[in-house]
Amino acid sequence: MEGLPSGYRPNVGICLINSENQVFVASRLNVPGAWQMPQGAIEDGEEPRSAAIRLLREETGIVSAEIVAEVPHWLKYDFPPAVKAKVNRLWGGEWHGQATKWFLMRLSRDDSEVNLESGEADTEFAEWRWAIPEEVIEQAVDYKRPTYEEVLGILMP
Template sequence: MDGLPPGYRPNFGVCLINSDNQVFVASRLNVPGAWQMPQWCQGAIEDGEEPKLAAIKKLREETGVVSAEIIAEVPNWLTYDFPPTVKAKVNRLWGGEWHGQAQKWFLMRLTKDNDSEINLANGEADTEFAEWKWASPEEVIEQAVDYKRPQYEEVMKTFEPYLNGSSISAKCKSTKW
């Protein structure tokens, strides 16, 4: 993978937007209240697989969304460092000595004008998220965990031309019935 910085685990993230240019964020099951854009760490990109195709596949598996298209990507790898407690945990889990993660980010837009496809418990993958919502880019940055916030700022800055006018946020959606 060209340009991948050494010592960072490679994976990718998706900034999914709706027709109002709001950003999809979800709250992880294991970290309640920590909202994030979809990003995949383990098994995200298989050997020889194009990152764009992996992003489309994982978005479908994790959220149920099939009606979306890639409209932009961050041209380089963006990195963040793990805080010491997270670093110790993930290095035990993943093996190796990772400083943090390097991610390729894709901007995807829903091609259907509703969110009826979104299903966090669709059975294609282990459920990682408890609930989801549409948020403004500012809210995405504000609600991110501290160590990911600079990366999210860079993602929003890169995709800003596509996100103008996205100041309305919607109510939270949950998979809890």
């Protein structure tokens, strides 16, 4: 994929907003208290835009959303050592971190479609809510916070 930094797992991230420009965040099952925007790996041969639509559906159950913008470049972050050891064991690789192509998507219906246990993929989230951008940044895990600041600064200035 063009511009993808070497040694970083290719990923997509979704900044999903509602009609009030609030951002969808969910808390991870495996990291209590860690809130994040949906994100996940791009499959082999998959385009980032298609991956974003698939991932949103798999992780949240949402199908009524449209892409309205994207960050024009990959944003990367490094894993802390303990996280790096764990994810490389799980994913079978030697990744420094993740390089993410971020998309701004707008929910085109109400949030009644949200289903964190859609059955399409392993459930990742315990609960979800709408948040203002400042809360999204504050409640992210430390190593993702600078990326979240950049993403929201570009997509929701």
